Amino acid sequence: MHPPRLGPRPLPLHLGTALMTWASCESAWKLWKSGSPSSRPASAPPESLAALLPEVAALEAAKGERFEAALQREIARRLRRLADGVIAYREHPVHRTLANPLAVWSEGNTRLLDYGATHRAARTRSARAVLVVPSLINRWEVLDLTLEKSLLRAMASEGLRPYLVDWGTPDADERRFDLTAYVARLERAAAFLARRARRAPAVMGYCMGGTLAVALAARQPRRVAGLALLATPWDFHADRTGHAFLLTAGPMLAEMADRIGELPVDVLQTLFWSLDPWLAVKKFGRFLGMDPQSQAAREFVLLEDWLNGGAPLAGPTARECLIGWYGDNLPGRGQWKVGGRRIVPRRVNVPALVMIPSGDRIVPPLSAAALAEPGRGFDTVARHDLPLGHIGMVVSGRARELCWTPLFGWLGAIPAKRRS
Structure with a gap:
């Protein structure tokens, strides 16, 4: 049921x-x-x-x-x-039925899922471990939607060994987490993975998960062999088109998060609504015209389930994101601090890949591009622009060719780092 x-x-x-x-x-x-x-x-x-x-x-x-x-x-x-x-x-009968892999590490409600355990190519001693970090807001299932649309399973079949961070839903203790607490937990997951793989893993961050991954690499560069960032926001004032509602409502929403201890899912979904208030009208009209038994209809339902199944955001984290990121643009100005340390990409001695979908409505391309700008972004960086959208870069029909293939190639070519 x-x-x-x-x-x-x-x-x-x-x-x-x-x-x-x-x-x-x-x-x-x-x-x-x-x-x-x-x-x-x-x-x-x-x-x-x-x-x-x-x-x-x-x-x-x-x-x-x-x-x-x-x-x-x-x-x-x-x-x-x-x-x-x-x-x-x-009323559509389709639901996601993929079996999730076993957890090899956990802390609180956060788990590390081993997506390479059942793939022969990923179980070799030479397979590079990849720590995959999704957003705290939307759950990770978009990276493993169906057998055909699974970036994680495709990564394992290419001889990489992905370990996915499943943040779960904040419990009573985690509702008090700020961004420093989440990055610290990510550091402990990376330390476990480095011991398990006997060398520093690569790290792949998607959306907000990429922003957290930058902090991980800045604080623990020896535990990160390379950093792949997909649609990762950094300069929150580079292009504020479509974010007027978020900017004006940010202080009020931060106050709400302070009072109730979290920012509820429906409030987060209201922020996404503000980017395109007519999106639901357009897409459900198109869905009604689909054959309910078609692959397109099934994928629409699974993707919509993912969009509507997010987790609330811990109160202190919500305040940092709404005020510190969107309001004051601390990351873009080089003033964002995690555990008292400023996170400055150009000072991070880790090779980086920055993948920027040009059709992104959630993370403006100019925001993500800041991580690849000379003198401001990473010193050792490869920039890859994609004619795709924020979600399309991981699940669309062209995602494998335009995003997955170059991503896997870059991850597999990272030079080996000293054993940890």
């Missing part, structure tokens, strides 16, 4: 966005139409109304009741389509 689906989260916000926007078209028509004190008989209908539905252009001259009735039908049709798409997703 699987728990009922809650997405898209928060559902009232997505439904309210659509309803209020479409209903405003009817309100605008009532103000414009003949007889309204605001109408101008000689004027043409606003372009936004004319573009609302195909038949509007033909009805412009008719005006009156015919136009109003057509507008109401179109609003109702769009609301039904959105609701039908959400219901079709919630």
